[in-house]
Amino acid sequence: MYRDPVLSLQPLAGVPVAMRPLRVGMIGIGTVGSGTFRVLARNQAEIAGRAGRGIEVVMVAARNLPRAAGIVGEGVPLTDDPMHVATHPDIDVLVEVAGGTGPARDWVLAAIAHGKHVVTANKALLAEHGAEIFTAARQHGVAVAYEGAVAVSIPIVKALREGLTANRIEWVAGIINGTTNFILSKMRDEGLDFAAALAEAQALGYAEADPAFDIEGIDAAHKLTLLAANAFGTPVRFADVQVEGITTLQGADVACAEQLGFRIKLLGIARRREEGVELRVQPALVPATHLMAHVNGSMNAVMVKGDASGVTMYYGAGAGSEQTASAVIADLVDVARLDGTHAAQRVPHLGFHAHAMSDLKALPRAAVCTSHYLRVPVHSAGQIEAVAALLAGHRVPVQQMVLAAERPEAGPQVLVLTEPAPQAAIDLAVHALQASAAVAGAVTTLRVEALAG
Numbered sequence: 031m032y033r034d035p036v037l038s039l040q041p042l043a044g045v046p047v048a049m050r051p052l053r054v055g056m057i058g059i060g061t062v063g064s065g066t067f068r069v070l071a072r073n074q075a076e077i078a079g080r081a082g083r084g085i086e087v088v089m090v091a092a093r094n095l096p097r098a099a100g101i102v103g104e105g106v107p108l109t110d111d112p113m114h115v116a117t118h119p120d121i122d123v124l125v126e127v128a129g130g131t132g133p134a135r136d137w138v139l140a141a142i143a144h145g146k147h148v149v150t151a152n153k154a155l156l157a158e159h160g161a162e163i164f165t166a167a168r169q170h171g172v173a174v175a176y177e178g179a180v181a182v183s184i185p186i187v188k189a190l191r192e193g194l195t196a197n198r199i200e201w202v203a204g205i206i207n208g209t210t211n212f213i214l215s216k217m218r219d220e221g222l223d224f225a226a227a228l229a230e231a232q233a234l235g236y237a238e239a240d241p242a243f244d245i246e247g248i249d250a251a252h253k254l255t256l257l258a259a260n261a262f263g264t265p266v267r268f269a270d271v272q273v274e275g276i277t278t279l280q281g282a283d284v285a286c287a288e289q290l291g292f293r294i295k296l297l298g299i300a301r302r303r304e305e306g307v308e309l310r311v312q313p314a315l316v317p318a319t320h321l322m323a324h325v326n327g328s329m330n331a332v333m334v335k336g337d338a339s340g341v342t343m344y345y346g347a348g349a350g351s352e353q354t355a356s357a358v359i360a361d362l363v364d365v366a367r368l369d370g371t372h373a374a375q376r377v378p379h380l381g382f383h384a385h386a387m388s389d390l391k392a393l394p395r396a397a398v399c400t401s402h403y404l405r406v407p408v409h410s411a412g413q414i415e416a417v418a419a420l421l422a423g424h425r426v427p428v429q430q431m432v433l434a435a436e437r438p439e440a441g442p443q444v445l446v447l448t449e450p451a452p453q454a455a456i457d458l459a460v461h462a463l464q465a466s467a468a469v470a471g472a473v474t475t476l477r478v479e480a481l482a483g
């Protein structure tokens with residue numbers, strides 16, 4: 031590990047010529063922790079050159095000490111007591127990359143109470159306990175940095191908090207879970223079944239310790255919570271996100287979406303409206319010609335619509351060891367640069383200063399208005415007329431209605447693309463379709479997102 035105790039700088043008036051290294055205590059040396067350790071060691075000179083001082087891991091807490099010793103080698107003290115690291119007087123900054131919410135909350139709050147900065151890639155922790163953690167950090171004048179928590183290698187927190195500060199952000203939308211995007215790509219491109227694709231994502235280290243967080247949309251919702259807070263200056267409110275994963279998505283819909291010129295992606299969307307904000311994670315159809323439709327494998331992409339900037343789009347790895355390390359170390363460099371400055375001079379934790387945060391109301395599902403895709407199984411092809419009449423009767427405007435070309439063994443399927451319609455109207459129409467004698471099975475509905483400027 032890099033151990034340059036004093037980095038010499040060219041003297042500038044009023045600037046110290048040497049600073050001691052930033053001393054890092056790490057909790058967790060798994061996928062993200064080991065990547066962080068490796069990249070810090072490999073790129074130590076460049077990183078120190080950017081930070082203005084060395085960044086040195088001086089202590090690591092791990093559950094499996096022999097395994098940890100194999101990663102960090104000799105010379106870095108190891109402990110199986112995370113709280114020892116979080117509160118140790120020789121630590122300037124705690125890097126929490128163990129994951130989970132209960133104990134991680136205690137470690138992070140203890141580190142903050144001991145005046146340490148915190149860098150974490152733990153989106154679940156911040157989505158659920160962010161309000162408490164950021165308040166404590168403000169009280170103790172320390173930084174909590176979390177670039178690695180959202181769309182790992184993409185510097186989207188920095189883009190929202192710094193690059194786009196001139197804008198009133200209108201919406202943020204993205205593919206923000208690598209595992210599910212990997213699964214959807216494998217199912218579409220290689221015809222792999224869901225379980226096999228998930229197992230591959232797990233083997234590659236993309237999935238959460240409990241992959242239900244990925245496939246049920248919870249991980250994306252954690253990340254969306256942080257994106258929305260930074261975009262709109264709202265508190266982190268995970269409980270307000272409408273969450274739907276990909277576990278009930280059927281291969282038939284992937285094929286039918288293609289027939290209509292769309293691809294299905296798990297999207298996280300935060301949209302500011304007059305009445306409040308929409309916060310939702312769900313599988314949705316995006317036009318096959320849209321850049322977002324071509325974000326494949328474990329890659330992520332985030333689009334931000336600002337009133338001045340227009341639409342901007344960010345693309346990069348959404349999961350992986352060194353990919354996440356890239357963001358964790360960028361946060362460490364920020365901390366190395368800001369250490370010793372007054373808290374009021376720093377970039378606020380959520381982009382806005384505490385007194386300027388707004389408490390925009392989260393809108394309910396029924397208030398969301400988008401186009402929809404419906405797949406309606408019918409007894410015979412002629413019953414497409416009955417489906418059209420029923421939708422018209424419920425004032426659901428139809429853009430396109432065709433018979434599915436795929437899956438004849440499942441019987442005829444009517445595919446419908448609606449014009450934008452309130453969710454409440456769609457729900458009523460689907461209820462009526464389900465009760466109709468013309469309909470032969472469960473009606474599937476998915477949102478259609480144009481993601482246009």
Ligand code: HSE
Pocket residue numbers: 179181182206207208209210236237238244249348349350
């Ligand atoms: N399980 C997460 C994902 C890891 O697949 O996106 C990165 O946050």
